[in-house]
Amino acid sequence: MTFPQTALPLRVELNLAGTWTDITHDVYSRDQIRITGGRADEGTKVDAGRCLMTLNNRGGKYVPRNPTGPYYGLIGRNTPVRVSVLTGANYLGLPGNVGDYASTPDTAALDITGDLDVRFDGTLTNWGATNLELIGKFTFATGGRSWFLGMRNGFPHFEWSVDGANTIQADAPVAPVIPPSGRLALAVTLDVNNGAGGATVQFYTASTIAGPWSYLGAPVVFAGTTSIFNSNAPLKIGDAVGSLGFTSASGACHAAQVRSGIGGTLVAAPDFTAQTAGTTSFTDSTGKTWTLAGGTDISNRRVRFSGEISSWPTRWEATDVYTQVEAAGILRRYGQGTSPLASTLRRRIPTDPALVAYWPMEEGASATQAMSPLPGVQPLSATGLQWAADDTLPGSAALPVVGSTASISATVPLATPGNWHVEMVYNLAAMPASLTTVLDVSATGTARRYLVRVQTGNVQVQALADDGTQIGFINATSPDFTGSWSRLQLIVATSGSNTTMNIVWVTIGGGGLTLGSTFAGSPGAVSRVSSPFGSGLAGMRIGHLSVFSVANTDIYYNADTAFNGESARQRMERLAGEEGLPLAILGLGAELIGTQRSLPLLDLLREAEDLDHGILYESRDRLGLAYRDRTSLYNQAPALALSYHTDIVGPLEPVDDDQHVRNDVTVARINGSSARSTLDVGALSTQAPPLGVGRYDDSSTLNLYSDDQPAQHAGWGLHMGTWDETRYPVVRVNLARSPALIDAATTVKVGDRVTIASPPPWLPPDTIDLIVQGYAETLSQFEWALEFNCTPAGPWNVAYLDDATFGRADTAGSSLAASATSTATTLSVATTSGPLWTTAAGDMPFDVRVGGEVVRVTAVTGTTSPQTFTVTRSINGVVKAQTASTDVRLATQPVIAL
Template identity: 25%
Template sequence: MPVLVEAGWGGLVQYPWTITWTDITTYVDTVRGVSVSRGASDELSETQPGTATLVLDNSDGRFTPGNGASPYYPYVRRNAPIRVSVAVMPTVSGAAPYPMAMLGDDFDDGRIDTTKWPTNVGGAFETSAGYLRIPMAPGIDTNFTSARTWKLQGSQLTAKLCTVPAVNGSSNVAASMWVTSTTSGTRIGWRYDALTGVLAAMSQVGFADATPTNLTYSAIDHAWLRVRESGGTVYWETSGDGYDWTVRRSLATPAWIGSQTHAVDFPTTRTGGTAGFIEWDLVGAEVRPRFWGTVNEFPVSWKGLASQTVVSATDLFKWLNRLPVLKSALGEEILHPDVPGVTEFPGCYFPLTEPSGAASAGDVSGAGCGSLAVTQVSAGGALDFGSDGLDGTGDTSATFTPASASAGRYLTGDLGAAFQANSGPYAAVIEFWVKTTTTGRAILGLFEPSLDHQIVLGISAGGTLTIESTDSGGTLTVNDTLRAIADGAWHHILVDTNLSVTHYTDGASPGVSAFTPAMSGLRTLHVGGYRGGRLFNGQLAHVAVTFASASIASTIAPLHYQAATTGFSGEAANVRVQRLARYAGLSSVTVWGSTFDPVASQSTGGSSVVARMREVESTESGRLFAERDYYGLAFQSRDLRYNPTPANDAFTIAYADLETDSVELADDDQKLVNSIEASRPGGATQRVTAPASILAFGVYDPGALSILKTSDNSVLDAAYWRVYRYANPGPELREVPIEAYSMGTYLDILDADISSAFTVTSMPPQAPASSIRCTVEGYTETIRDRGHLIQFHTSAAFSDSVWVLDDAVYSVLGATTRLAY
């Protein structure tokens, strides 16, 4: 049972698909083992950040930060990506021919198993790192071949491709992984050509395949190779981690696969040049990820001259918890546009939320623009920050009070060379919020220093939005949009300069576009006036420019309007979590389950993204946690746990197979709740009680429950769900330790994760039932060489049972007639 530990030296966790992983398993102390903690202690506690701890042999200093002699220098540093997996090796059982999935070798005992691999032409050997190395000398074709005792039909061949051969001046360098027929030249598998860098999925007859699937080899995407046969189809698959597989080719199963026994061959060929090698590992391994995160530190310690590094790592939540607090929902939407198929990025963003008395306004886009300075024109007038802003955002605004159209203050600034360079290749999307009753003024303008290109957004004498532009330095051409905005109310304006200008007011387009020539070289921004005149009178907020490779107005205009006015109140909880993840820079949230209630607004800023997600998690009675196989989040709905059945159990285990010293049946008041007061933002405060429980045990009130529901009835449903589940909790197993490595259901146990159910059978006679079903809330584990102790933190699966009409189990009056929530 090899543990597999890999480090992503130099990789960035926010771009996990670009990480090249390095196997460092050979340096792991597998006697002490790798410890992993995940999930929560019980169903009423929040899931905690996952952690991993391991000890690395640092005898040669390779894990010493700042050591220039380290092969990993300079990337031995905090926040280095790390992942831990278990590679479960198959065992052979039954009589030959055996399913090919039973062919396994981890190449870590220092000698070739000649019974398993009787043909070794070329002197292949096992390295100290535990790889199979096949030398490739010029003019010598090699074979490393198994006995012919295997069957691919209904089975698979898997291997990790650790090191591909270098060209080294050769004219022909190739290495392959084949399942071979009894007919020479008829075979199926993968072939790598070092000269072209092509990895080919092939089904050869007479040593040829006229229609292979050719892939440009990637050490990231093609680290693992597999050939699999199922239901009359052969699949060629690749994987970056040995767990998540991508089908690269499929083909109707050749007849010989069903009629013959097969051998596995890893042949090589090299013509000319100098010698090299290819390395393989973990043939037949079933990989199960246990941890994905980043290293907290690389502390180096010594015992005498022996050096070691005790590494601790934390999952994605560490990275999330470091992020700055969120801005308002509007601010986050401006900073994180997301239009599929379009490249977009911030040009500048001036929220105008500075405190009263500020002399300038800052850009928060991170694009490197300068600030906007308060600029005086003639005498008089005022410009102040800190005014009341949009009600739904909690943000303030800037108030412009000129003495006249030509006397007062406005904001001016140089947006910088980067902004200017992007103006032209990308269309500028300009937006802001405006509140005024004064007509005939300019709101803002962008221009090229030479004035060849200018665009000005203003208010006509009739109070409508106007768009003015020129691309020749001449007179501005005025386009009246006929949209009234000078009515004393806040309005959202968005203008997309994608050649034929599209404008949106309050999230809607009037269906009229104004032709504006392509703008390029824009660099200077004036807000609250334009070039010393037409000074604006009113309030402005959230001035932003976003660059895009195509028109994005129809997507983002309604989103930005909703963000400020409703805070997306009423959207489903899973959609809200995905939205918050996008604000954090995460592109992937796995959603489990189907019952997701609408949630209330979270439009104001000031909280962390994790805190906001936890609010949604609590509102949903769901589960939020980091994935253990990649850089992403999982969000589970409460209905994922409804009515667990034996058919859906992750595994079943007899009590006698547990580590019995730690098994306890709990029956206490830790979870008891029989009275609860619940409320929602802007809604009623309501109390739910369980009188029979109060009579029997007294009042157990966990404190006020405030959740983001959108109706009082939903709040009441959530309160009833909590009280009815825990008014009289039954006895339960809360800790279930298993020495999993020795179990025949090892893979099933490894597949169990948060919210999985399993059943412990053949309980001792003192137990309340012969079988007890548990729900996994979390676990701690220690993975050692030929040992894997997992201690599951569990709750009673029965607490998640809900009423099913006329069901023998789930419609027992007074026992299992709890209505689903």
């Protein structure tokens, strides 16, 4: 790749009324574009990204209130902006919306009815979407269903149809590991007749479509042979199915292949890297014509910043008029919001499309009625309630307590007659001695009233006709859902010419019971809900009363416990989805989190980040956030491999300081127990110098799910805080001088691993191994410089079973039993603590570090200490004689991961 000798192919765009508009010609070349993102050197949280640039404003174009300006009414506060460099390999850009796809029409060659082989190579931001479309020949039109490949809940998913109407589904038995770069090649083969009376689906992965391919789990075998329906659907990539309701692939597709037969004849082979940027139609190597639709494009755009411009300050001097803008990433806007989110029940219940009426009852202490968040629903009238008196239900704000003369009543807008469902939460200490009405529901059907009444050892539900005649009855002598928060449901549904009514109790966070009966007639629709309560129900807590126009809904489920026990990833994905915030997640984020508290959105997201020890940061390629979990940081392959002598600009500045030292770590669970972990021996121990560094304590309170977690988190915090390695805070790269690095360097994300080989002789000889925490970037006509803010990668190297490097346990204590010259090929090693070193030939070779020199052990002999090591010397370039008692350790010392 040759770096442009004219001007850097910069592109600056504003999103004006939904269209990206190129304003590069107005960006002053006299001033550099300066971009920052990620964590600062001293930071523990990612800051909002910043992009500084100067715009030519001689014509008043960038004055939002200038009515004569071409952008009048189109720019203002929080105008989206992106900065790109057009260089590197081309790809098919997939915005991820409905209608964004590349397609080729149906042809005879694509009408495969037998064995099939499909391959997709993409760099996506949403590999982990619940349901994801990648490539398929599949529509819901008559005769349109053949097959498609996608993802479901993180697992590759394949569907095909035999008859064009019904589908057979197969999911990979294991989930693929998505590289930090987001690039993965995925393949599936369908053997319609495996020779054993069945059909076989096999999934594969590779780093690119060029392979080599690896099996992704065992084959998925189906009884009976099969075939693929010969549909008339086009072959699509991206929004491959359309009306299926899956998420469309977002990011880049590099290439795809469809083969007739497993490893057979190519019948479609779009290679988007071989196309010219801006092309909207092309012919692939098999003669298929591909056309782009929606927002897809062929591009080599490397987006360097996506953000918003909140202000347009205009300056002028002499004949020059200019606007210096400072765009910010999305964290700036979300960080300014301080209003806590409503309770999980209050947020969740209104999302049910069948909801007819709803009263959260989360009013303040001086309330006289309960409002409804639904338009057109009148407030619930109430007397005798002590408002905001109980805040013990995790999924709710404080709820009222029933007094001895309390009552409630509310009118329900009439829905279409049919099935309905009434539900509420309550907490009743004990059943009343006499039969007392908890709920009185009026309806327009055959039964005009439904009375739910309780007493000790007895629960009754009566369905009463207009004249008061009982036409339906439920009597239960066993239910006693008292002493804790519960949900009460009354469900009425059509059953032929009859009506079925069910009463359901659910202990929140526990089990439940359903009882029912049937009577002749129709359900009608709910018109009113009320309760006279009575002295026997005094002290009962109530709230979140709702009416639905369906027979059943699970909308309360999990929201009532404030989603206690969901994973960090689930918490983030759910919150982002509820708020319409784009969020790409790398990794499982499997650490379990406690109840969702009433905090601002960003605080809740960062609470999950803290718990999982991952990194929440801003996406470069779109206005949104990204999250990579802790496990995605483990044992990474380098995203960027540099050489000190050819790629580094300016001096490296190693730092040995105490900035991140923490040798006394305490972690507490919110409203739970705590644990403490200390390092009491060693160079970074709590001992006073010179035996240690003294005490550096740290304490944190995390929203953990259980009291089993604090000890693990304290141990991990101690591990991270006592990693003894030099820091290299800033790594500078000039892409104008090293254009061969552009493709790799422009994919580096926060949390990626960067290595620097061949450090200068005055530094330790080992390859410098780093994790990127933040970055700064400078762009101008002839300059493109990157600065990575880094921390050591070493503490993220964790133990993996059966791994040649990370699957080994280190010695508990070993040292040289005798001195050795710089050329000696055997070493005498004494074990001072723990078991002896392995002598098994199958465990060789492995590397150990002795006095800063890495030596490779090819054999170990001896069944008692000291043992004899046969070694190859100076693996890391260090040549030196070694003295007796020098410590001997594995060169790579992985730890047990959190």
